[in-house]
Amino acid sequence: MKKYTFKFFITLLIAATSTIAFAQEETEKKVEKPVYMPWEASTLIESQTIIGSTAKSLELIIHHRFGGMDNGFTDLFGIYAASNIRMGLQYGITDKLTIGIGTEKANKFQDLNGKYAILQQTRSGSMPVSLSVHANVTVDTREDQFFGGNYEFTDRFSYFTQIIVSRKFTDALSVQLAPSYSHFNAVDSVYQNNKSGVMVGGRYKFTGTMSAMFEYHQPININSVRDYSYEIQPGIAFGLEISTPTHAFQVFATNYQGIMAQKNYVMNTNKFDSEGILLGFNIIVRFQ
Helix, strand or coil, X not given: CHHHHHHHHHHHHHHHHHHHHXXXXXXXXXXXXXXXXXXXXXXXXXXXXXXXXXXXXXXXXXXXXXXXXXXXXXXXXXXXXXXXXXXXXXXXXXXXXXEEEEEECHHHEEEEEEEEEEECCECCCCCCCEEEEEEEEEEECCCHHHHCCCCCHHHHEEEEXXXXXXXXXXXXXXXXXXXXXXXXXXCCCCCCCXXXXXXXXXXXXXXXXXXXXXXXXXXXXXXXXXXXXXXXXXXXXXXXXXECCCEEEEXXXXXXXXXXXXXXXXXXXXXXXXXXXXXXXXXXXXXX
């Protein structure tokens, strides 16, 4: 009796082990792996990409915009001219959720921002695109007199939100499209408070560490009547990116003096010409 009981136990154990192994194998087959490194950094020149910081990792981001190049050698093509700088920190709460803070020199903007990855493009192609949402709220901390006679504290606030759709077509080429909405609680009478927009951008990686980048931003009027005096210009930027596992360095030409997205969409008047182009760079440092 004991002999048969032992054989039965061994048979049952083998069957159970096989079942567990098969179940684990099936589960592993169902787990879809996302595409590898669709972008090198969370920032693409003037815009966000679909990626954020990895879980429990910190990133330092430095944005620098020189002055316009229209004075030529007089100020070394804008390098000696008045510049704009932003410094920010962002932290990965999870692999999908990133939060950040930053401070910008122009208008003394202080911002709180976040990004969440909703969809991730898979290597098998079962999910053809990645999708993330990004948003910020910004406070203009200049003196009260900058806001006119009917000043209220809420006049200092502005907002930006964006849906980013991205696809990695090849190991070298990634492209993204991002509709957006910008709002200022208070603006000068020559500008509109609200502006929609759409951005298309891309990256082509031509070596293991170097990529070419481009962006185009098209502002879109929300109000049917154009009630501003200045012609708001689309944003154009192109440049190079050098990346390592812990750093990304981007150098580029752009017609955006501002760094906060809502200001660029609502208030940019620089044309992409000899008078409006300026040089800039971004530095992203990752602390794992």
